[in-house]
Amino acid sequence: MGLRKLVDKIKPTFSEGGKLSFLASTFDAFETFLYVPNTTTKSGAHIRDCNDMKRTMSVVILALLPAFFFGCYWAGAQVDLTGFTAGWYGFVRILPMVAVSYIVGLGIEFAYAQIRKEEVNEGYLVTGLLIPMIMPISTPLWMVALGVAFAVIFGKEVFGGTGMNIFNPALTARVFVFFAFTPQMSGEKVWYSDWTMMGVTAEGIDAATGATALEQLSTTGEMKWSAMDAFLGFIPGSFGETSTLCILIGAAILLFTKVASWRTMFSVFAGGLALGYLFQWCGPEEWRNIPAYYHILVGGFALGAVFMATDPVTSAQTNTGKYIVGFMTGALAVLVRVVNPAYPEGMMLAILFMNALAPTIDYFVVEANIKRRKKLIKK
């Protein structure tokens, strides 16, 4: 227990009255990471479930890892590397973005926790990993930093911090970067790593680049990859969004542990498929020959459905609301993809729009409960 002694020894420095007391929240975050505190129950139930926020968030991070590691491999494989080299190349390539995301995001979170004299919430540990995964791999780091800062400050902290925000923070970062820097964030090159190292050459990168599957579909009505390629993830796209298979492995973890709501998740897929079939039947010409399930395989649909539409804070909070919001998210994503030719990715906007609408839908669900209760009075 040498470590425990060390922590106890330096603790007073960071506590009220200590020299570094302005870092109290930060110290607490690291201390509680190392040790579950010795706090006992003071009021109410004397025993407590051993589940806490750290565990819950760890499960989400675990669920993200398959898609993350596939992203690493694919980032290398896209520029003609193979096997372990490809994975290592991708990992090295994405690492700065992950680091920037965590350092900027957690830095702001720690500062706000200190100002509010609260413990640091674990929510950003998930957001921080999610943000690099929904960005194109060649997004400049300063853009990531700006997006993260915007998302954490204006997407979360101004509302009162974790648990109070209206919009999914990761998507807030993504939408900020997309609309602030549209030219840099679209086109063909941004989806491919631009680092020449480990044998990757500029010519090689140029030869590999091409439009995303979604862009091909929306312009030509077909894509050059098979559905199986798209399912496994061998298509261009944001870093962690391409492999539907890996995302579904994550989904299985989230559903089994009940960390994510199956109601939301299944409803998103159902909504997407329903509108996909509708457009297959009576949509614009170029979309009629595209099977509805393609929508799930390409773009950010699966990643959004599994990891972002299910965000418990920004999604609906009532069970009935979850079905409605989920279905509308999926349907809206496909609607944007099909009907809006200027911007083929609908998932991001669909989720954010439904984030805004979710409290209203919940309001009506809860209102129905209130009406049932008021009926008792008249009896």
Place this chain on the structure above:
Amino acid sequence: MSKIIKLRKGLDIKLRGEAAQQLVEVPMAQEYAVSPLDYDGVTPKMLVKVGEQVKAGTPLFFDKNNERILFCAPVSGTVSAVNRGEKRKILNVTITSDGQLTSEEFATPDLQKVSREEVIEMLLKSGLWTMIQQRPYGIIANPSDNPKAIFVSAFDSAPLAPDFNFVLKGEQKSLQKGFEVLSKLTDGGVHLSVRANAEGEMSALNGVELHTFKGKHPVGNVGVQIHHIDPMAKGDIAWTVNIQDVAIIGRLFMTGKVDMHKVIALTGSEVENPQYYKVISGAPVASIVKGNIKVQKEGDTVRYISGNVLTGANVGEHGFLTAKAHQITVIPEGDKYEMLGWAMPRFKKFSVSRSYFSWLCPSKKYRLDTNLNGGPRAFVVTGLFEEYLPMDIYPMYLFKAMIAKDIDKMENLGIYEIVEEDVALCEFVDPSKTEIQKLVRESINLMIKEC
């Protein structure tokens, strides 16, 4: 037989230290205590001084908010102390027992002829009125109200709770009498809820409307039962009485004497021989647990809870049995650091979350300590509380209204239907470690003040 009301939601937390069905009679203790803190919303005013002689049923203090409500001595003897805390708040009144158990004498009325007012008067004078609780709010009933009905739960579903069929063995006559008394207090009838397949002799009682419930905790909570029998609307008043207290009331009307004997279960993982004890209300915890606690490792301590692990009071080794408790639970304190605990498999801890492994062995009994297992956070997870509150209520919305002190919303979202014990499981499972029971009581106090 009425149809069985099945509740799907809830949770039975399986703990070690269930009481064996054997009864031990405890010799009279030196000292007994009556505490106003065992009741919510009571402002005590003393009626006796230290050194005065009292009998069982002699008033010790009354409630300033309702002067008719008297709190009486459980035993005969001498008032030994009025213990006060901060701002001279009365913590409890202790009585040194003379070992005689003499009681104030009351005339035993013929329940067929006597009026409702006379019954109420007798309950008030004997101090037994304090056993009658009011919904909404879970406070002592106001004797000038006329409740829509009286509800009694014949079973307790909380962790390690006593089996009332065993506790009340041989008390059938007192129970029957008690229910006759309760019937006098309301025009709306007396509802008795029993557990399916564990009805015991309860279903043989006359003059009650019998309901059968099936399900997990909190199915035994009278508030949950009211919700499924005849839910509380705004303006409704219902009364509730604990089943063992019904027997005590019955004894008063049979013998004219205040006899505060009751049977409690001594439970919990740290008890050597968990079993039942016949004691007198207000008995010192030490007189019951003495010599029956497992030897602890150096540096380890235990917590003495008057009541169950979800709703009981931490009274300490030198505390007294609280008025509403029918069990004492002794569990280990969890004041220990746990390295990287949140990342560990934690096979010895319990969680409803499948991110741990409790779901693999559903019948395993746990030795759980009092560690909070985390730090307080904002509400993040949704849809969890709903699984542990078997009522048509949106708990998260209700709790948020409580935090915001929004009285209209609290009212609309169902505050009249719940008291602390009904949301205890929500508090137990909450990964954000919110003090929900405290929040509920503070909100109820706010409602009482404002409405």
